[in-house]
Amino acid sequence: MKFVFFANTDWYLYNFRLSTARRLQAEGHEVVMLSPPGEFGARFASQGFRWISLGMDRASLNPLRELLTVHALVRVLAEERPDVLHNFTLKCAVYGALAARLAHILATVNAVAGLGFVFTSDSAKARVLRPLLKLMLRATLGSKRSLLILQNPDDASAFLDARLIGAEKIRVIRSSGVNTARFHPVYRHEQNEHGRLRVLMASRLLWEKGVKEFVDASSLLHAAGRDIEFVIAGTPDSGNPHAVAAAEMQNWTDAGLVRWLGHVDDMPALLNSVDVMVLPSYYREGVPKCLIEGAACGLALITTDRPGCREVVSQDGIDGLRVEVRNARDLAEKITRLDDDRELLSKLGLRARQKALAHFDERRVIQQTLDVYDELLYPGALKHAPEAPASRARRTVISQ
Structure with missing residues (x-):
């Protein structure tokens, strides 16, 4: 199967999501990294992953530029035809979810870590953008074959209170994980x-x-x-x-x-x-x-x-x-x-x-993330399965 990871910086994908990509790769799947240009993009090749550079300005508010970005994203997804599109950050979640519908990508995971500038700032710019972003979130995140991953219960409550998405669509996975073997104490x-x-x-x-x-x-x-x-x-x-x-x-x-x-x-x-x-x-x-x-x-x-x-x-x-x-x-x-x-x-x-x-521990976080993929790829099949057998079921079915 093919997975596309889409984020607003190559730095984010390289530092926060490389371990998940390696796990999928080890199980025989293809993972493609997609982001705006950056100095980390070239590093993916040495890790065995393709990287596609998308002409996206994450700070842009120009309507024409943003429409062109979504159009380019639709074209990439139509060419790649991933089985799962995993979007990271608010802007990528909105654009990725919209492009996935237009490109007929069935399974979409949207991961939002924190609510970002628009929801946290009291500036005039943020206050103007907030209602528009809420409208876009309601319009894009609720598709049938999609789930939203949040990192803490406070954000889950915020999304529910604002009626941005239904509770049945939210999964809370605390953090992107840390490699506790690489990050470990040294006595001084x-x-x-x-x-x-x-x-x-x-x-x-x-x-x-x-x-x-x-x-x-x-x-x-x-x-x-x-x-x-x-x-x-x-x-x-x-x-x-x-x-x-x-x-x-x-x-x-x-x-x-x-x-x-x-x-x-x-x-x-x-x-x-x-x-x-x-x-x-x-x-x-x-x-x-x-x-x-x-x-x-x-x-x-x-x-x-x-x-x-x-x-x-x-x-x-x-x-x-x-x-x-x-x-x-x-x-x-x-x-x-x-x-x-x-x-x-x-x-x-x-x-x-x-x-x-x-x-x-990132092994725990990665497994929880892969379980979310299972829910979308095999709806209903793993509904009552315990955690460990669910992992085995996914590997068996995907390999067929």
Whole structure:
């Protein structure tokens, strides 16, 4: 069988969905990657996957340009004829679902991780776009042979409350998963000897992710004489109107407030060089990848009680620390608490690792995703089947 994975960046497909593609490939299926042009697209060939570049601008609002994008997408799908189209992110879900209908692709999975700028921003632009996007979601997501994957119950409730889709069409799969064998703790002696605390924020550089609060917390603690290293990994998101400019990042670096690494390929090595993962987000997250990677590496986690974030840190002081939204002083106090209490630092890291193994291991997430494919490919056949036999049934039937 053939699967097409469609996302708004090649970076997303390469970093978040390559493991699922490998699993399908190992079972004898073809997976084609589809996204706008980017520097990661060429890497798919070395992994054994075809990549198709689609002329799509994820930030565009030009009606003519968007119609041309949908037309090009229909043409690609008509040529490829996938058995399953899996769309990722809101815009791709809307365009992919519409193009799938026009190209007569029967099985469509739409995955939305977080509700994004249009639903989270109070800007005039977002308020204007919100009703239009809701209308498009209602029109495109409810087709007979389609399902919607969301990453947390808060988003499921939001879709239901807005009457965007019926409950029978929603499946909640918490996160895109993490490779817990690749991301694992490495013991560092200096952590227990009260060495210099290293605090990391790794995310897209958007204001709503709490970048300013992270930098302000650094400023407060440096002014207080605390010797704590603040590290930021990530690049400005040029496709998002709320991106932090590179010049701003450089100014903070020059002022000695943070060490900015930009994009990092070897995340396990970086994570095993720090002590704490911080995400002071007030963005409408799915389940943040940085938090589950940090958890898998046994880092203490600090984040907010916001949708998606609360899936990882569910109990303050038990599996991480929760910080108030937009409150740099509270964040500074939480970091100070871990700097002063290395026993708590270790305890939170251990419990984060345990939670990653139990809930966010990518093998679990991939199996749940493949089970969704089963529901669409063989409607009714697996309705009452237990989880493990369902997996076996899919492999048997697909191979025929």
